[in-house]
Amino acid sequence: MRLFFLLTLLNAFLFTSLFSDIKNGKEMYDEADCKRCHDDYLYGVDHRKLKSLDELDVRVKRCAVSYAGWFEEDTQDVLEYLNKKFYKFEDKK
Numbered sequence: 078m079r080l081f082f083l084l085t086l087l088n089a090f091l092f093t094s095l096f097s098d099i100k101n102g103k104e105m106y107d108e109a110d111c112k113r114c115h116d117d118y119l120y121g122v123d124h125r126k127l128k129s130l131d132e133l134d135v136r137v138k139r140c141a142v143s144y145a146g147w148f149e150e151d152t153q154d155v156l157e158y159l160n161k162k163f164y165k166f167e168d169k170k
């Protein structure tokens with residue numbers, strides 16, 4: 078019973094922290110200049126050049142470094158947001 082309680086708590090915690098990462102990612106993405114070139118979609122959705130979360134990671138970092146100057150953590154949040162919303166690659170975690 079106690080274990081069950083702890084698991085529920087842990088689960089709730091994981092869920093909220095994941096959710097807030099994605100929310101932060103959305104805000105970062107919306108506030109940065111990304112939409113000047115990307116609009117509300119990203120290239121890969123149509124032509125599917127990207128095949129994995131790792132490849133998406135590389136792309137997000139490249140654009141983030143050039144156009145936004147985010148911290149590592151924020152870049153990670155944006156990656157999660159974009160993946161959740163557009164790409165839907167399996168999360169390795």
Ligand code: HEC
Pocket residue numbers: 106109110111112113114115119120121122126127133136137140141144145155159
């Ligand atoms: C000046 C224009 C420009 C801006 C601003 C820009 N990008 Fe990009 N981005 C590009 C171009 C061009 C590509 C395509 C590169 C290629 O296919 O080789 C690209 C590719 C990408 C991709 C990969 C898309 C795919 O599925 O192939 C992602 C993800 C991405 N950008 C994210 C971002 C984010 C996040 C920002 C905001 C920090 C941003 N970009 C700002 C021009 C831009």
